[in-house]
Amino acid sequence: MEALGPLSDNGLVRLLDADGTRVADPDWEPYAEHLTPEALRLAWRLMTLTRAFDAEATSLQRQGELGLWVSCLGQEAAQIGSGTAIREPDYVFPSYREHGVALTRSVDLPQMLTLFRGLEHGSWDPAQHSFHLYTLVIGAHTLHATGYAIAMDRDGLVASGNPDKDGAVVCYFGDGATSQGDVNESFVFAAVNNAPIVFFIQNNQFAISEPTTRQSRVTLAQRADGFGIPRVRVDGNDVIAVHAVTQWALRHARAGQGPVLIEAFTYRMAAHTTSDDATRYRTRADEEKWRQRDPIARLETYLDAIGELTQEYRDSVAAEAKALGKRTRETVKSWERPPMLEMFDHIYAEPHAQVEAERAWFDRYQQSFIDEGSHA
């Protein structure tokens, strides 16, 4: 057994140092070598857009336009690094904080906010984006992801003979989620079925207020050992390394070699949600220390150093970010609540007597106000 505490910094795969210098790691280089400066600029752009959107959503919540916002600040490298390794026909099961991954799946980010404005429980068409809906019950979706992966395998989408066509599932969840029975059952089902799935833990070091030490006494990556699942632990603020390990894991899964677990060690720079007050359970010093490891700044420093980030590109991304913010604000404010009667839709796929009776009652009830004017 390794003698690592769950927050140990040892044994992390890293290809870009905290100070923005590129590190060589012969084991992982093969999975990063396709990352041209252009690809890295794209990663930087996606991370920047994610952050801009995130900031706008936070401010919309402060203004009362959203009921709640779940920020992914600080986790952009973990999300964009992995998201850019995903392709058709892979399928993604996010938790509820994967806005960066959503961007890589072409989800229209402003549209996602219907959920946080209280208009819908699920905002996008999962099939269209190969990106399942957010799941708020911690860990529940990991079993759906596993079942989906088993079904992909049955459908011949794995080890098909043409590696370019093979697919796998990527399933995201948090450090806190690892304690749930469902997550561990997912490991069981994935392992015995040799399912094509990459379990991707974003260890942002907190489950709301609880540090990872409340969930485990060894690294979360090690959890995989108990189930016979290969694993890797990566610096989650290093977008290159995250991309590389995800590439490796996906190739492994798509090739029919079964599940893999990735722990991306990162930091939740914002509070848990806009309802949370992180000052109650962690220090400014801790936050400051991690601000030094900002994943976007890290890549920026590197791109700058190799002369691949022109002012022109910066300006264009800044303009795009601003436009995204503006569109987000306008979109959210433009939304009207749909007619009340719509809450009776899609409870069942086929009519259900109880629902139909209640829908009819409510319709008459609503009409009675229109007919009689306001009650009482």
Next chain:
Amino acid sequence: MEALGPLSDNGLVRLLDADGTRVADPDWEPYAEHLTPEALRLAWRLMTLTRAFDAEATSLQRQGELGLWVSCLGQEAAQIGSGTAIREPDYVFPSYREHGVALTRSVDLPQMLTLFRGLEHGSWDPAQHSFHLYTLVIGAHTLHATGYAIAMDRDGLVASGNPDKDGAVVCYFGDGATSQGDVNESFVFAAVNNAPIVFFIQNNQFAISEPTTRQSRVTLAQRADGFGIPRVRVDGNDVIAVHAVTQWALRHARAGQGPVLIEAFTYRMAAHTTSDDATRYRTRADEEKWRQRDPIARLETYLDAIGELTQEYRDSVAAEAKALGKRTRETVKSWERPPMLEMFDHIYAEPHAQVEAERAWFDRYQQSFIDEGSHA
């Protein structure tokens, strides 16, 4: 990761070979050296009594005197080996097949059959025997055991300074149970709380009809690695080795060093229960192979070889076994169903209006038959 399948024979701790010869293992010898011939004779006697009781219960079920019987045939070494390492103030949480362990906890075996005759859901006083009731919902009790262990630690019963007074929990469960969320959550809670608990898996290779390969692709012992829990895998048909590893694990837990997991690799020689038909899913050849590794015969051969099993002792144990069988039969047949009204007792500790109303109604209803003669 070890490349062992879940049924591998490699890496098993063994101190008594399948042919009854004593093997030397310097690592484990210290935990077995107190096993004098007398202690081994006791183990043999307890195993023999367990088997006799088991056989009697099986035949009582066949005669219709019990609704069901869950045989522990073949698992006597795993149960007596571990049970004899347990002492005051240790506390045991069995699954539902630990009749041998029950014997080591001085549970009156015939009394246990009230459960299988449909008279009670739980048969003995758990506090009196430091032996919790059987739990039929797979894995549920592992959390109770973990909570109990955490509480023992709070109560100063662990690492108290006097090792003779320290206690720990031993929690039994099966190979199938390892797939349940609850069992894995137990590992989480035990690990982060450094709870004094020994998780004892009796891997009898089947969960009803399903072989262990349906639950895991690596050994069940390895499961512990994922949670940072030390583990050992032992030949479950070797009573000396089982005793030794349990001694070690209990000392570890009682000394405040936290949880341990033991996998005792054994074989369920009978069907799952008297309702099961094992011929549907396993071969006679497999059964025969394991009959060759009978745990009682193995110890008998050894004791014989070292001249420690006199005919006199054999005869006395045979007589004791016969008497136990007779007492079991007589006890079971002597039981009358208690008055119907007792089914309303102990639903709550304090009166509950719904129960009181229904009890009163039922009493009147019953009386009406007595008053009026039979109805209709």
Next chain:
Amino acid sequence: MTDTNHGAPEAPVRESAVKTMTMAGAINAGLRAAMERDPKVLLLGEDIGQLGGVFRVTDGLHKDFGGDRVIDTPLAESGIVGTSIGMAMRGYRPVVEIQFDGFIFPAFNQITTQLAKMHYRSHGRIQLPVVIRVPFAGDIGAIEHHSESIEALFAHTAGLRICSPATPQDAFDMIQQSIFAPDPVLFLEPKARYWDKGDVDTDAVRTRLDDAAATADIGRARVARPGTDVTLVAYGPTVRTALQVADVAAGEGTSVEVIDLRSISPLDIPTVVRSAKRTGRVVVVHEAPTAHGVGAEIAARVGEEAFFHLKAPVMRVGGFHMPYPPSKFEHEFLPNLDRVLDAVDRLMAH
């Protein structure tokens, strides 16, 4: 909504298609027919493969369809239901067996927060045609957790359909209709009736397996025996008891109408109310404890819709508010013939 008695097949019966089957056999035959019809139908559960399930309901299917379609899963109910949800998202029709009623609870979260709500959450984009088969209810002399009536714990949750057959014919038809309905269905099999025999027309259902027809059929009650004095509402295991009661009562001059609900979600309230308005006396009989049981909803609805026709309060006969007791007590815990007759007699006093 329910104008005809759907227990009797509507199509003309071809002699050759009628076979005598036990209920377990009828479910087995229904599963087989569904698997033959659609390769996307998969069976999942503990010990359903070579063993054929602890009640042998899947007997022979592993042999004929293979381990890829009749899947022995790890021993984890949440995992079974959760992975089935994922498979359904890719177009499969998983039919899950929960080994016994009392072991469904580890899957409660997946059923209640995921399976039931995914269609709503996704605005109808995701359909989860998952069937959860559960041998339920008591009267088989079993140990704890093997005799429970769990329907009320799921009926309160929208998004699920719940039904329970009382005859081999319904078992054969309804299991297939549940499989081909687009919503998740909790399919409750009265285990004490597994060995009851009856005639089964294996042809009639074939034309009624598309989404809408299948859904409508499994939502309807059936008048199992017409009568005029008292309405006895039952489902699953208590239908047989209700019919016995009707026999005995007829001997005493009381005409009992027996309604076999068949469906618990939705409840076919119109059929019950129509009968209640005629008889003015209603008894609901289920094995589950009466307190907060399905009978409460029926009593409330009959009260709401037939109040001025009732001659006496709706009565409920069911289990008591206690854990299912040890089996030596179950005969008196259950709504047996005497207890139901007692209720009928008391109602007839009005």
Next chain:
Amino acid sequence: MTDTNHGAPEAPVRESAVKTMTMAGAINAGLRAAMERDPKVLLLGEDIGQLGGVFRVTDGLHKDFGGDRVIDTPLAESGIVGTSIGMAMRGYRPVVEIQFDGFIFPAFNQITTQLAKMHYRSHGRIQLPVVIRVPFAGDIGAIEHHSESIEALFAHTAGLRICSPATPQDAFDMIQQSIFAPDPVLFLEPKARYWDKGDVDTDAVRTRLDDAAATADIGRARVARPGTDVTLVAYGPTVRTALQVADVAAGEGTSVEVIDLRSISPLDIPTVVRSAKRTGRVVVVHEAPTAHGVGAEIAARVGEEAFFHLKAPVMRVGGFHMPYPPSKFEHEFLPNLDRVLDAVDRLMAH
């Protein structure tokens, strides 16, 4: 059984002991008092320590009692309840916080098959005085799973007690009485009322904390407002709505009696029936969907026991048979003032 109005303290009120508190503050104070009284009282849950819980109900308790008594657990509800059962077996009184109603379901198995049944299974040898606190019900504009009314899913299961306070006074008293009662208690805190203020006498309850008194007190309903024309039965979050309805109705000349049930298991049926017999008209109001909700049991019981006194059927006003909808719809989903008034008006037409 319920002859007095237990909302008002029976002991003479010492001026100094009355403080104005929010309901959240009253629960906090009640937890503190229980912890001071008995060192075996432990709090367990997610984020209840330094954070003080997401609703700050445990605010300050970690600081004052330490991490050994206010325990931040791993994120696993089954584990929290399951380990609490083990601790209770060694004499502790664990008070578990489930962060939101919608997250209790992973613990459903432990609650239903273990916590509720252990006392019965052990012939009364094992007592499990575990309290499960759940901020429940809606009306706070939250996202999915954060607004659910779960009471009916537990009320059917014997072995559990269920109660819900509607005022700060009851919150303060009942949390302590739940902790010192010997049976497991599901303590449902109406989260939308956490910030409602009221006077709390912190002394009165002290003499009523032994097993029997505590149990009896948490099982009793309270007449929150007397009236003569209609009986409105409510609990938890809907008591405030019911009182508002009574106000408005009074202005229209209708005298509404409001009963605050306080307890869901057991139900204090005698108090409800006494009122129903006087008014002849009953409306039950809860946030949970009406179908198979607690209102069904109350309607059935009132039907059984007050049938010949009723002028009209018992009415139920509650949520609809759907998943709790997105928050922009919740005002109409919930039994709001208008919907309850509408029911009262319809009843008064009889």
